[in-house]
Amino acid sequence: MVLWPYGFLILWRRYCPRGISELQTVQDSSAAGFSLELLANARFVFAAAKLGTAGLQMCRSYTFKEGTNNFDNSTFMGEGSYGKDLKDLISQLPDEILVHMLSFLTLEEAVRTSVLSHRWKRSNLDEFRVRFEFNKDFKDLIDGWVDFAISKGVKRLELDFSPTWACVGPKRYTFPHDRFSVGLSCIKSLTSLTLLYVHVTGELLECFLSNCPLLERLYVSNSEDIVNLKIWGSTLRLKYLHIIQCSQFESIEVFAPNLESFGLVGGIETHVNYAPRLRDVHMGGCEPVKYAICPLSNYLSQLQSLVLNICISPYVKLELPKFQTLTNLRRLKWRVIAFDVESLISLIPMIEAAPFLQKFNLELSWCKPLKKKRIKEGEETS
Known part of the structure; x- marks a missing residue:
């Protein structure tokens, strides 16, 4: 029996490592009007529930369930500083502390511990x-x-x-x-x-x-x-x-x-x-004109941010329509997949249509490695 206090101290430090001082901090910031004694009692109840869900015996001569009688209002528990009428102390705590207490538990333990408080069940x-x-x-x-x-x-x-x-x-x-x-x-x-x-x-x-x-x-x-x-x-x-x-x-x-x-x-x-x-659009694909630009034609002028996924290939030519002035566009991003023989010149009109553009980003991926271009030197003439 001499080992019980030391065992309880170890378990208390394991599950409540910051002890009562943490509760004082929480009370000062989020639980104005709740006494430190109330919070300490609630933490004791919480620690006891944690031990109960772990299948460990309580450090008293009766079980946790017997000692609280399922938290009946007429039940008293323990002696000294913990001898006050519990009367579902957890329900008196603010939401911030309830959430903090739950954070110490696994999901299964949190569900099982909800029997301690009717309000906890409704949280x-x-x-x-x-x-x-x-x-x-x-x-x-x-x-x-x-x-x-x-x-x-x-x-x-x-x-x-x-x-x-x-x-x-x-x-x-x-x-x-x-x-x-x-x-x-x-x-x-x-x-x-x-x-x-x-x-x-x-x-x-x-x-x-x-x-x-x-x-x-x-x-x-x-x-x-x-x-x-x-x-x-x-x-x-x-x-x-x-x-x-x-x-x-x-x-x-x-x-x-x-x-x-x-x-x-x-x-x-x-x-x-x-x-x-x-205000913000991210669209595109193999045919961005058909599947992105045309469907949004009535809303392009009000956009502030536009991200377009664009695919350029020899089989699908990209021909952008004439743009209305994109007066609100501030951020433009192109994610382009193209063959190395293709050109991005056809995309320039979109930039020209945005006079107040602040940020432009280009992500370019080639379907094939860049071909090595040979530069043919001109022959000298006599």
Whole structure:
């Protein structure tokens, strides 16, 4: 029994390495009106819960559950400075401290520890990100993470399963579409959705847009299931829409009164019907005139930033139309793939049409190595 105090001290330092002094700092900045004693008690409860989730015995003569009686209001715990009526102390803490306490836990422990507080159960998630190369063995686990994030009213959800190195046929996670066929009230708090290497259909994206009134940012990359997409609604709050490198993508219609940034790369039939606030565009492909410049002809004059992906080859000649004056354009970037026998002279009119251009960037890639040009010396004449 003599070893118990030392064991508890080691565990306390392991799970709460900065001790009470950290709580004083937090109180001074974020928890005005909450006594240090209250915060200390809450940290004690939190540390005890941590030990409980780890399957370790509490350093008292009764179990944690018995000692608190599931935090019944009539329950007292311990003696001395920890002998106050707990009465769900965690619920009295501000959100900043609750989040800080949760940061010490793994995801599984955070879910299990939520039994300590009714308010903790109702706490919303600000951001939930998953980033690693996908393996099908983790599918059920990831489904559980997504369910957890959605159930907690997550605001920003990011699922990034990009491969760690270039490979043929990278694996993709299939978004659990069935979760959203009914009962969509749980996603109404979503403001940002980012999906990389995720199987997701255009219909599901439209479902998100229809049922997430606060959604402002949508980014999808390397999905093979999107064919057609309709972004349409006078009440849409969507400001940022980028659909990148989706190989089966064929067409998109846009009616978005608040859209400010639009990204679309590939040979995709594009109809921008209404986007009065559009300022930033990233578009292009094999035929940039057909798939980028013409669809945006009504909005070019209001753009402040333009990134164009351009492919120049002997088989597809690039002939730019005559531009109206691009008075608002400040940043222009070309990402050009060309054969070494081709010329970039045809792109000059775009620069000439932007009298107030401040920054120009050219990324040039050749499909073939540059050929060595021989300079023929003229013969001397007598």
